[in-house]
Amino acid sequence: MIAIVDSGVLYAATDRDDPVHAPCAKVVSRDDLEMVVPALVVAEVTYFIGKRLGAKVEAQFLASLGAHDVQAPHPDDWARIAELVDEYADFPLGGTDASIVALAERLGTDTVITLDRRHFGAVRPRHCEALQLLP
Secondary structure, X not given: OEEEEOHHHHHHHHOOOOOOHHHHHHHHOOOOOEEEEEHHHHHHHHHHHHHHHOHHHHHHHHHHHHHOEEEOOOHHHHHXXXXXXXXXXXXXXXXXXXXXXXXXXXXXXXXXXXXOXXXXXXXXXXXXXXXXEEO
């Protein structure tokens, strides 16, 4: 099953002192999930890891990405990302979260690994009734 991974889960899985480290580390190590990481998520996570945990941990995180499918938005995704940001401006739903929804739509998956139930629980993707959120 394909699952799109959000920033908070990746950060928490990396930071052993994070209160939700254990469940996040467990879900990202599941063998039954084909995890896809949006490139905008990588940018967000590396910023926070570098700022909070230092360059050495950031480098380790970046090296670990070779084992994952990291995908940049396709040219057509940008219009959908913009549409989602505009549609959910009251949240607000930022570009990184919108890129997760656009990628899920493009790949035809309803599974998102996230700690952000507020945003992803409310967004209505085009390809399914609702997103299935893990952990």
